[in-house]
Amino acid sequence: MVFWRKKTAARAAPGSGTEPNPDRAQFLTGDALEDQRRTDSLLAEVAAISGRVAQVTEAADLNELLIYIVDASIARTGAERGLLILAEGSGELEVRVGRKHGKETITGSPRYSTSAVHEVVESGEPRKAVFNASGAGEPIDLAQSVVDLKLRALMCVPIEAGGNLRGVLYVDSKAATREFELRDLSYFSALSVQISVALKSAALHVDSLERARLEQSLENAKAVQSHLMPTVPDFPGLDIFAWYRAAESTSGDFYDFFKTRDGRLAVVVGDVTGHGPASALINAQAQASLRASIRIIPDLCEAVTEVNADLASRIDDGNFVTLFVALFSEDGSVQVLSAGHTPPQLWSASKTGVRRIAAHGPALGMVDDFPYDQADTLRMDEGDVLLIFTDGLTEARPPNQPQNLLGEDGLEKLFVARVGESADLKTFSDGLLQSVLDFAHGDCEDDMTLVAVRRKSP
Numbered sequence: 334m335v336f337w338r339k340k341t342a343a344r345a346a347p348g349s350g351t352e353p354n355p356d357r358a359q360f361l362t363g364d365a366l367e368d369q370r371r372t373d374s375l376l377a378e379v380a381a382i383s384g385r386v387a388q389v390t391e392a393a394d395l396n397e398l399l400i401y402i403v404d405a406s407i408a409r410t411g412a413e414r415g416l417l418i419l420a421e422g423s424g425e426l427e428v429r430v431g432r433k434h435g436k437e438t439i440t441g442s443p444r445y446s447t448s449a450v451h452e453v454v455e456s457g458e459p460r461k462a463v464f465n466a467s468g469a470g471e472p473i474d475l476a477q478s479v480v481d482l483k484l485r486a487l488m489c490v491p492i493e494a495g496g497n498l499r500g501v502l503y504v505d506s507k508a509a510t511r512e513f514e515l516r517d518l519s520y521f522s523a524l525s526v527q528i529s530v531a532l533k534s535a536a537l538h539v540d541s542l543e544r545a546r547l548e549q550s551l552e553n554a555k556a557v558q559s560h561l562m563p564t565v566p567d568f569p570g571l572d573i574f575a576w577y578r579a580a581e582s583t584s585g586d587f588y589d590f591f592k593t594r595d596g597r598l599a600v601v602v603g604d605v606t607g608h609g610p611a612s613a614l615i616n617a618q619a620q621a622s623l624r625a626s627i628r629i630i631p632d633l634c635e636a637v638t639e640v641n642a643d644l645a646s647r648i649d650d651g652n653f654v655t656l657f658v659a660l661f662s663e664d665g666s667v668q669v670l671s672a673g674h675t676p677p678q679l680w681s682a683s684k685t686g687v688r689r690i691a692a693h694g695p696a697l698g699m700v701d702d703f704p705y706d707q708a709d710t711l712r713m714d715e716g717d718v719l720l721i722f723t724d725g726l727t728e729a730r731p732p733n734q735p736q737n738l739l740g741e742d743g744l745e746k747l748f749v750a751r752v753g754e755s756a757d758l759k760t761f762s763d764g765l766l767q768s769v770l771d772f773a774h775g776d777c778e779d780d781m782t783l784v785a786v787r788r789k790s791p
């Protein structure tokens with residue numbers, strides 16, 4: 334238990350004129366019965382405050398605790414008013430809680446002796462002052478404010494609540510019958526030490542709960558996003574593999590599979606700028622809009638143009654979505670359109686070479702009314718593999734080597750080296766991803782997504 338004790342002052346030399354500060358009081362007096370009474374009273378108040386600290390689960394509860402502390406201070410000192418004045422954020426002192434005797438809230442901006450408050454904040458020492466009707470006997474800067482407020486007595490003690498949070502607990506009275514004594518100040522000071530501890534504990538408790546709630550929210554978002562990721566479909570003549578890893582709890586990357594009205598299989602990979610919850614929301618918008626448009630509009634170019642117009646009107650400037658769409662037919666033909674996406678790579682089993690598929694227009698959301706009027710139709714023969722990925726793979730790099738990116742060339746080398754090692758698409762894809770992660774020493778700075786499609790015999 335921490336009690337307020339008077340700092341030992343050096344004894345003044347005879348005739349020096351130096352006197353100890355009369356406002357610096359000790360909690361214990363040396364009188365056994367009085368000290369026991371004070372200690373019991375203080376412990377009871379500390380226990381009550383500690384019990385309320387344990388009930389703090391959110392910012393509203395913390396505010397209720399502060400109100401209780403000020404009300405208790407008024408009751409214990411017999412003051413007419415009590416203020417909790419804290420410096421937060423900008424460092425400016427603000428009245429956080431203002432209360433009157435009878436547990437009433439002070440409305441508006443209550444006036445108080447600012448000079449006394451600033452003196453206590455700067456010195457870290459408690460202050461007690463008693464005035465006559467004219468404020469006589471006090472420093473001139475204090476006298477004017479107390480005369481204006483018609484104060485007869487005030488006490489002010491420092492509060493240190495941890496970090497940048499500091500301030501004072503202040504009580505005053507206009508009643509001529511209430512004059513705070515040194516023992517009032519000593520008790521008030523001892524209580525303020527325990528209040529400081531309680532405020533630190535409560536603030537840490539609220540921060541901890543808020544972090545826990547945020548982490549739980551992110552985990553829930555992660556679970557929802559994972560649930561929304563589609564399962565790999567069966568389609569005649571195709572083997573398909575899909576994988577993603579989020580840099581944070583949620584991903585700005587997405588992939589999707591669905592059938593078009595004419596029976597083709599749409600394979601989609603997208604990448605929203607950034608990562609985390611905000612990107613995941615845009616991700617969901619883009620995915621839903623694309624599904625609806627391609628299912629309703631048979632022309633791929635027209636459908637993507639419509640999606641771009643829809644997204645551009647709903648996402649903020651600076652946000653955009655790279656997109657690659659491939660429409661697979663059972664006969665081996667593939668219609669592809671890239672909106673600013675990292676170039677996919679098509680490996681030909683017969684030619685043992687790789688073709689990169691360039692973009693047909695900018696990323697969605699960059700140019701509001703851009704007409705996506707170009708698309709390519711490719712041919713995939715048995716054994717050919719189309720690799721669609723986001724830039725998290727090509728921008729993979731070892732820790733502390735920002736310039737050493739894997740790059741498109743590096744990924745292509747890994748692709749070519751591994752594609753012929755296994756006839757099983759999953760084994761090939763797992764090996765390719767492991768090579769990328771080994772290059773980055775397991776680090777994942779950006780969301781990563783990979784979809785691999787191999788043509789097989791029907």
